[in-house]
Amino acid sequence: xxxxxxxxxxxxxAKTIRYYESSGLIAPASRSAAGYRDYSEADIHILKFIHRAxxxxxxxxxxxxxxxxxxxRQRASADVKAIAEDHINEISxxxxxxxxxxxxxxxxxxxxxxxxxxxxxxxEDLSLK
Amino acid sequence: xxxxxxxxxxxxxAKTIRYYESSGLIAPASRSAAGYRDYSEADIHILKFIHRAxxxxxxxxxxxxxxxxxxxRQRASADVKAIAEDHINEISxxxxxxxxxxxxxxxxxxxxxxxxxxxxxxxEDLSLK
DNA sequence: CTTGACCTTCCAGTTACAGGAACCTTTATC
DNA sequence: GATAAAGGTTCCTGTAACTGGAAGGTCAAG
Numbered sequence: 244x245x246x247x248x249x250x251x252x253x254x255x256x257a258k259t260i261r262y263y264e265s266s267g268l269i270a271p272a273s274r275s276a277a278g279y280r281d282y283s284e285a286d287i288h289i290l291k292f293i294h295r296a297x298x299x300x301x302x303x304x305x306x307x308x309x310x311x312x313x314x315x316r317q318r319a320s321a322d323v324k325a326i327a328e329d330h331i332n333e334i335s336x337x338x339x340x341x342x343x344x345x346x347x348x349x350x351x352x353x354x355x356x357x358x359x360x361x362x363x364x365x366x367e368d369l370s371l372k
Numbered sequence: 373x374x375x376x377x378x379x380x381x382x383x384x385x386a387k388t389i390r391y392y393e394s395s396g397l398i399a400p401a402s403r404s405a406a407g408y409r410d411y412s413e414a415d416i417h418i419l420k421f422i423h424r425a426x427x428x429x430x431x432x433x434x435x436x437x438x439x440x441x442x443x444x445r446q447r448a449s450a451d452v453k454a455i456a457e458d459h460i461n462e463i464s465x466x467x468x469x470x471x472x473x474x475x476x477x478x479x480x481x482x483x484x485x486x487x488x489x490x491x492x493x494x495x496e497d498l499s500l501k
Numbered sequence: 502c503t504t505g506a507c508c509t510t511c512c513a514g515t516t517a518c519a520g521g522a523a524c525c526t527t528t529a530t531c
Numbered sequence: 532g533a534t535a536a537a538g539g540t541t542c543c544t545g546t547a548a549c550t551g552g553a554a555g556g557t558c559a560a561g
């Protein structure tokens with residue numbers, strides 16, 4: 244099947260699939276006589292795998308490691324778990340940072356009357372710290 | 373004062389200050405005879421303002437808008453509040469997305485025994501969806 | 502045979518900088 | 532005064548993960 248079919252089935256875009264190929268995340272697709280990329284069911288499976296992993300916030304680099312483990316029949320599940328746990332930690336830190344920002348902003352927004360007057364606690368805060 | 377002093381006082385790096393100048397976020401600094409950038413206390417104030425806003429997650433574009441409002445004596449606090457509220461919404465969406473990822477990953481990690489064996493619920497999940 | 506929908510490659514743009522090269526100035530030291 | 536270290540300058544490249552678009556080949560339908 245051609246790339247737009249593969250895109251539709253995998254949930255990725257054609258652009259993204261080409262990008263993954265060019266960046267080495269996936270192997271070069273086989274080509275038709277005219278030079279069109281040609282995908283098999285097995286390829287779609289891989290593409291879906293990547294799509295799912297990206298949805299869970301894994302980096303492309305992580306995806307590459309996960310795919311490699313996926314293909315490795317001798318893998319240790321501990322290696323997979325370690326990648327996932329690292330990722331959970333990263334996510335947790337991001338959440339913490341965002342919640343801190345949000346808390347501060349909400350406090351500031353509450354103090355700002357938000358009308359026609361120039362008086363603004365938000366700008367004051369930005370200006371003073 | 374020169375750029376490294378300005379960097380130290382504002383909490384930004386010299387690289388970042390030059391970048392902000394080149395991208396139009398701040399006005400070009402005045403120069404010494406030798407061509408060195410020269411900063412005043414007022415400049416430091418602006419740089420700190422930006423640093424604080426960036427710490428709160430505002431984009432550089434947002435910072436430009438906030439600075440413009442900051443300089444505008446005729447501003448309506450409602451305009452500032454609107455930018456902040458938009459930003460809070462963005463942050464909230466990011467937090468929601470990250471928490472969803474984290475929840476899913478935690479469930480998967482819990483199911484994975486994480487030992488030498490290849491059997492791995494995490495890879496299974498990535499593979500099946 | 503033409504039209505439109507695909508496909509291809511390649512280049513630029515996005516965000517917010519960091520790293521580094523090549524080169525000039527200032528300051529401190531000998 | 533010579534020199535070396537420290538700091539300044541500009542300019543180019545790289546980062547992450549794509550997206551948009553140009554120029555041009557291909558395929559299926561009417």
